[in-house]
Ligand SMILES: Nc1ncnc2c1ncn2[C@@H]1O[C@H](COP(=O)(O)OP(=O)(O)OP(=O)(O)O)[C@@H](O)[C@H]1O
């Protein structure tokens with residue numbers, strides 16, 4: 001797959017420059033129209049919002065639209081991935097620390113609860129917090145007050161929190177991995193984004209959206225899909241959801257040599273061994289696991305996202321931590337669509 005020229009504009013970059021609005025989300029399917037209607041109502045209130053959906057269903061994108069559609073637009077939208085930080089760093093990332101609070105704390109640092117003051121805090125992958133971390137954020141979530149690590153002064157923050165998870169938190173509560181008090185606190189306004197296979201009415205619109213995006217970034221001039229190609233897209237089950245669809249279209253654009261995308265340009269094969277995993281997942285023991293969580297590529301993508309969040313987007317630093325070549329990292333970032341779209345950690 002050919003990567004876009006570094007720095008070339010893309011539709012998603014344009015979102016970032018002017019801010020994602022609800023109108024930027026493809027929502028042709030009635031199920032997605034309902035999601036958008038709910039999200040608009042949530043945006044108009046100041047309630048905490050919980051976005052629930054499989055990986056790649058658009059939780060990051062929706063969080064941005066909610067912020068921009070709220071009275072808090074123009075104020076910061078700060079995102080933190082709860083799974084991105086080691087337990088010891090998490091507290092300081094969330095609440096900040098005072099100078100000298102611990103070894104290496106050579107200056108005062110503000111955490112995301114403080115940075116988001118006046119605006120929106122997007123707490124992603126909330127289901128991955130350890131129980132002790134859950135205890136630590138409960139008060140901040142409930143009363144919007146906290147102390148910096150090593151600090152004595154109680155700070156107050158005026159924020160709306162948008163949580164996101166792809167985990168069934170009720171199940172996690174039953175299994176003892178998620179605190180019930182926090183569970184109730186974050187369920188003020190739950191919005192479930194159905195997987196793409198359950199809102200097939202969005203497939204064509206998304207495919208055309210991504211085709212236009214590819215034409216802009218790859219310099220291609222494709223004007224659509226052959227009937228067979230469109231049918232193949234509509235029939236596919238879309239593990240990985242919109243993110244996978246985007247990758248399939250980008251690849252197709254890179255290899256298509258006519259004026260439209262043919263079915264032979266679409267890689268809907270099973271490079272990740274999904275079918276093998278599907279067979280395993282249908283066994284009783286595995287029935288509770290989401291298929292995506294089995295895939296090595298999912299684990300790799302999440303790990304890279306975490307490291308990129310940790311290095312605040314510094315690729316050289318991330319490559320060093322991952323112990324891979326910078327060019328390898330660039331390839332993987334492009335392949336997973338990290339950093340060049342709104343799928344990254346930072347809005
Ligand atoms: N309704 C939509 N319209 C347009 N683009 C979408 C839509 N839903 C998702 N996308 C695109 O799909 C990709 C994945 O979306 P996003 O990163 O928001 O998913 P996510 O649910 O946060 O995934 P994860 O759980 O892995 O973090 C992005 O490129 C996003 O722009």
Ligand SMILES: [Mg+2]
Nearest residue numbers: 059060124343
């Ligand atoms: Mg996300």
